[in-house]
Amino acid sequence: MDPRSKVSEVMSRLVVSVRPEARLEEAARLLREYHVSGLPVVTPPEHLVGVLSERDIVRSLNRGTGIESPRGMLDLLLGSAPTKGRSLLDVCRRHLRRTRVSEAMSYGVVTVEPEFPIARAAALMQLHQVHRLPVLDPAGRLVGIVTRTDLLRAISGETHVARGALHPSPAVRPTIAAAPFGDA
Numbered sequence: 333m334d335p336r337s338k339v340s341e342v343m344s345r346l347v348v349s350v351r352p353e354a355r356l357e358e359a360a361r362l363l364r365e366y367h368v369s370g371l372p373v374v375t376p377p378e379h380l381v382g383v384l385s386e387r388d389i390v391r392s393l394n395r396g397t398g399i400e401s402p403r404g405m406l407d408l409l410l411g412s413a414p415t416k417g418r419s420l421l422d423v424c425r426r427h428l429r430r431t432r433v434s435e436a437m438s439y440g441v442v443t444v445e446p447e448f449p450i451a452r453a454a455a456l457m458q459l460h461q462v463h464r465l466p467v468l469d470p471a472g473r474l475v476g477i478v479t480r481t482d483l484l485r486a487i488s489g490e491t492h493v494a495r496g497a498l499h500p501s502p503a504v505r506p507t508i509a510a511a512p513f514g515d516a
Contacts, residue, residue: 340446342486343476352434382437392436
């Protein structure tokens with residue numbers, strides 16, 4: 333990897349994002365469907381307002397259901413004891429259906445511009461202990477995302493063409509405007 337390489341050379345341009353008013357359940361489905369661990373949270377026209385990670389969802393479940401970390405998910409799977417007639421799993425599902433992304437997302441997002449050096453992007457990720465950096469154009473619109481995986485691919489010399497095969501097609505760029513579920 334050339335030390336002068338820029339984020340624009342390795343970032344993913346096809347970004348799965350979510351709206352702040354979407355429900356956590358929809359965001360969780362997007363995470364699972366696209367095999368990503370975090371989603372930029374945007375308002376039109378692609379203005380970044382935060383990031384929602386799997387960790388943010390687990391933290392929200394911890395607060396909203398009483399599951400305590402780090403055993404929280406194991407408690408859910410192994411000790412799903414009834415709570416007011418409902419299993420812990422049911423309580424968690426209800427929380428995901430009722431909670432909006434804006435209530436769980438991280439707001440203080442570290443971002444970079446497309447011309448930002450890759451080496452500095454990696455240092456930012458390490459310093460802030462994040463797994464992804466949204467890439468914003470000079471107008472502040474989301475134009476891509478650079479992840480730890482993108483940086484590892486760049487270091488290993490994997491070509492851009494091979495990277496493209498790992499991302500959804502340009503026609504599939506879900507941004508959930510509102511949850512299809514009622515306020516159950």
